[in-house]
Amino acid sequence: MNRVYTLLFIVIFVMVNIPRVAFAQCNCSAGVPATPLTYYVSFPATNASTTTISLPQFNPAIGNLACLSLNDTVSGVTTTSALNKAFDSTIYKFQLTVSDDLEGPLHGGISISNTYNRTYGPDTLAPLGFPGDTITYGPDAIFSNEIGSASTSTATGPYLGTGNVSFTYSLSGGVVSTQGGLNYSAGPTTNYWGNFSMTYYWCPAAALSTTIQDFTATPNSGAILLQWITANQQPNTQYEIQVSQDGKGFYNVGQAEGNATATGTSAKYQYQYNPDPSYVGNLYFRIQETDPSGKVSISTILIINPGDAGSGSDQDAISYQTFPNPATNSLQVQFNSSQTGRFLVQLVATSGQIVQEQAITLAGTSQIRLDLNPQPVHGLYFLRTTDLTHNHNYVTKVLIN
Helix, strand or coil, X not given: CCEECCCEEECCCCHHHCXXXXXXXXXXXXXXXXXXXXXXXXXXXXXXXXXXXXXXXXXXXXXXXXXEEEEEEEEEEXXXXXXXXXXXXXXXXXXXXXXXXXXXCCCCCCEEEEEEEEEEEEEEECCCCCCCCEEEEEEEEEEEEEEEXXXXXXXXXXXXXXXXXXXXXXXXXXXXXXXXXXXXXXXXXXXXXXXXXXXXXXXXXXXXXXXXXXXXXXXXXXXXXXXEEEEEECCCCEEEEEEECCCCCCEEEEEEECCCCCCCEEEEEEEEECCCCCCCXXXXXXXXXXXXXXXXXXXXXXXECHHHCCCCCCCCCCCEEEXXXXXXXXXXXXXXXXXXXXXXXXXXECCCCEEEEEEEEEEEEXXXXXXXXXXXXXXXXXXXXXXXXXXXXXXEEEXXX
């Protein structure tokens, strides 16, 4: 196994004077974002009263399930018939109500429900038994690509395992007369179809390190240079350099050991990773820290494309991620390498309106934080980060909860 040694020790600071970055734990609302894993399923048009939807459970062997979200996009076309049962000509007005419901396990914590209404008439129907005593409305698209969503971070038990979790999609409703009395019979027939997705947001089994700071991954002459700084390092702490091709399965490629005697120190490390020249796609990097007591924690994950190393443009080699997403109180932009220059961070509504912005100057750091104060209205936004010094834009879709 390759070993990496300390570049620099800055020793004997009193502990309270050591600058610390307190990274929040990986979750769905703050700190480093949980990793999404999404499954999809759909069904063709049907008029069955209920339809069962099955989606894979989340395998706990992958990591810890932090939260999950359920989404559906459904459409329905309804034909409604009415019969006048009175023995005189009657003017009717009808109200059609159709409700759909996507219901998960009994204690699953999430379901999606919507109600759709349509008014027909007023129309004159002939007496019972005469031509014109019935009328047909439709077929009408009473709901078209309607989107619903629900999420939970607590009732996750039924979604853990290696099998499937089932949902029941059902329609209910009917027709009532709002004009013309009660002497009628009416009923709708609905054909419906839809697409469904389940997203699991998971975190690595190990906690996030609170001592690894300024972790960067930078293309360097065909290789990738990993650098990080440790704060308040304890004796005999070990650091494993880990890489993954999918962001899930990581393997060790190198190791660094802290000083055997120094306590409460800050140290800088670096490691040069040489990717397979034939590999195409992203690589994911992290540092696994093991303290003297055996406690394991990990750094944030950095993503980089080896194809950018040696592209000749430093800017082309820059990658970034925005977290948390969904967000509640703050957003952070994490670059894979240290940045220097003037930046403008803007939260932009889908209408194009700038909801919040902040100007900041970076001097050799890799992270920008935007506090959401006051908190925007819940919904979908774009986070636009502009490097004013080098004239580059970075845009990410973010969801504000």
